[in-house]
Amino acid sequence: MRAIDPAAPAGLLIGSDRLTRTSLDPHPHIYPATGAPNATVALAGAAEMDMAVAAAKEAQREWIALNVDQRRDMLIGLADVVREHLDELAELNTLDYGVPISYAGNAVMLDQFLRHFAGYVDKPQCSSTPVSGSDDLNLIEREPLGAVGVIAPWNGSLVVAASCVAPALAAGNAVVFKPSEVAPLAALRFGELCLEAGLPPGLVNIVPAAGDGGDALVRHAGIAKIHFTGGGHTARAILRAAADNLTPVVTELGGKSANIIFDDADLDTAATRSAHQGPLMQSGQSCACASRILVHETVYDAFTERFLAVIESTRIGDPTDPATVFGPVISAAALDRILGVIGEAVDSGSGELLTGGRRLADDALAAGYYLEPTVLGNVDNTSALAQTETFGPVVSLIPFAQDDEAVRIANDTPYGLNAFVHTQDLTRAHTVARRLQSGSVWINQGSRISPQGPYGGYKQSGSGRTGGLEGLREFQQVKNIRIGLG
CATH class of the missing domain: 3.40.605.10 (Aldehyde Dehydrogenase; Chain A, domain 1)
Structure with missing residues (x-):
């Protein structure tokens, strides 16, 4: 180094x-x-x-x-x-x-x-x-x-x-x-x-x-x-x-990107991609963070189990170590702010804390600004947690029943930078992508910005x-x- x-x-x-x-x-x-x-x-x-x-x-x-x-x-x-x-x-x-x-x-x-x-x-x-x-x-x-x-x-x-x-x-x-x-x-x-x-x-x-x-x-x-x-x-x-x-x-x-997991998605792949596009990449400190994960109700439990397994097995540690996947947030002030967001969401009943939510106190990490990757389930999309950009390793799981409902929830935000869709149905992928109010829609992948493709946002x-x-x-x-x- x-x-x-x-x-x-x-x-x-x-x-x-x-x-x-x-x-x-x-x-x-x-x-x-x-x-x-x-x-x-x-x-x-x-x-x-x-x-x-x-x-x-x-x-x-x-x-x-x-x-x-x-x-x-x-x-x-x-x-x-x-x-x-x-x-x-x-x-x-x-x-x-x-x-x-x-x-x-x-x-x-x-x-x-x-x-x-x-x-x-x-x-x-x-x-x-x-x-x-x-x-x-x-x-x-x-x-x-x-x-x-x-x-x-x-x-x-x-x-x-x-x-x-x-x-x-x-x-x-x-x-x-x-x-x-x-x-x-x-x-x-x-x-x-x-x-x-x-x-x-x-x-x-x-x-x-x-x-x-x-x-x-x-x-x-x-x-x-x-x-x-x-x-x-x-x-x-x-x-x-x-x-x-x-x-x-x-x-x-900024963004408050929706990541839609349909009932026909490859759940193992979707869980891994969602973890890395969500709380893990740059500790969630990314405008492209897929912080609202919309999951079809018939696969909600199965996806959640896989998603939490990826999150909880993540290597957290020294950012200079090539084996490290998850690092600190930017500052002490950011750490306190993000903990406040989590605390408010739990206290208000906006979502159920499924994992994380605490500062890491391990001796090797205590001096840094490390926060556990945090997942809240059954989140209300009208809550501050779902509507305000957290800019930290915090994501919300939101169940839905129908395609129209998924699109409505995904678009129900002042932001429109990125959206993500996981499905094996080509017709559904095209139809939903065109209805999403977002500058970029990524189908069965994370955000992969390239010089050939225009990148930018809708709305705010x-x-x-x-x-x-x-x-x-x-x-x-x-x-x-x-x-x-x-």
């Missing part, structure tokens, strides 16, 4: 410079597995955001002046460098927020997205259409926005670098990338790799920041667009701040998409050019 000197501040990356002294006090980074500091992080304020935006605008002019072959090859070269450092990036991901190294393969996504979007650089982005009543030449072109701001959550800096930075660069933009001060280490290393791969200094700036720095980025007049991944409360503040300059904002927000789970042609176009603007030939 990569060693980090807590006394040496992790500096911002602006242009080609690492700034360890900034206008704000540094942030002590706490490793969730031990509760102890493992790094000191320099934070960006308004002054540093000014510097980063200026560097980005200058680098963007240099970037777009290169021909398409050069830009394509440089992005492929960056993917090659990332591939050479996959293990290092995964380790830094683990040190960032305690995600088990067995789950820390987000760096692989970074490699995949860079290669995919590099392929768009030299492909046609324009079209020509006939104009009514004229022989004029009517061109529709797509151009870069300029300097864009990308704001990542603590639980996914490399995922956001993959899904947002890769298409932004392919579209011809420069990026000011703000990882959370809670988990900036992998993102900072990615910025260094951009320089090592030969990208123009300032094309990718990495500026860890808390609320004040993030607000300065969103309000900056030099930023052409903001892409934010995180929670709804912060998204509302960003939308209000961006309104001053009419800066467009794309959001990928956000607007806009990452991935695919839709994700590329989030970072482009359209120009119509009409040439008179008459």
Whole structure:
């Protein structure tokens, strides 16, 4: 595992410079597995955001002046460098927020997205259409926005670098990338790799920041667009701040995903997938967490038995151990909040506690922020437990009797990011998937975000998409050019 000197501040990356002294006090980074500091992080304020935006605008002019072959090859070269450092990036991901190294393969996504979007650089982005009543030449072109701001959550800096930075660069933009001060280490290393791969200094700036720095980025007049991944409360503040300059904002927000287990599902497979897509993956700290498991009443008991067996046999421990499947939650405050959610659900009768619900007190884990994976049965879908994103290793089992009831319960939430369906009936799979109010529907599998497929939410789970042609176009603007030939 990569060693980090807590006394040496992790500096911002602006242009080609690492700034360890900034206008704000540094942030002590706490490793969730031990509760102890493992790094000191320099934070960006308004002054540093000014510097980063200026560097980005200058680098963007240099970037777009290169021909398409050069830009394509440089992005492929960056993917090659990332591939050479996959293990290092995964380790830094683990040190960032305690995600088990067995789950820390987000760096692989970074490699995949860079290669995919590099392929768009030299492909046609324009079209020509006939104009009514004229022989004029009517061109529709797509151009870069300029300097864009990308704001990542603590639980996914490399995922956001993959899904947002890769298409932004392919579209011809420069990026000011703000990882959370809670988990900036992998993102900072990615910025260094951009320089090592030969990208123009300032094309990718990495500026860890808390609320004040993030607000300065969103309000900056030099930023052409903001892409934010995180929670709804912060998204509302960003939308209000961006309104001053009419800066467009794309959001990928939270979820309260339904996972429907029909009576014909392969229960052993569904139980294993549901455990890993639910409380186990990143300790439930994922927008894609399938936290509401809807089970047909005729297989409810059989599924529950299998599901609890998977949960209770899970290897919990040191996130740096490849055998560990389940790690800590992000902080002491998160631990207390999640325990409060569980306590309220039990006290209010919203559900029956089937397993978990306690902080782990094992000597090897007591200093960290470990919480048992928790399952509540026969949960009322109208309860706060079922309607509010917990962002922790807590899932609800909800029985249903008919397909229509399952769809109604699944859609009865303000969110719509992901939905999951387990069935062997192809007609049912297609019919139900089309009725679910969700940006992504996964049939007989967990969430597998790919660069080829658009990803984003319905309702309060956000607007806009990452991935695919839709994700590329989030970072482009359209120009119509009409040439008179008459």
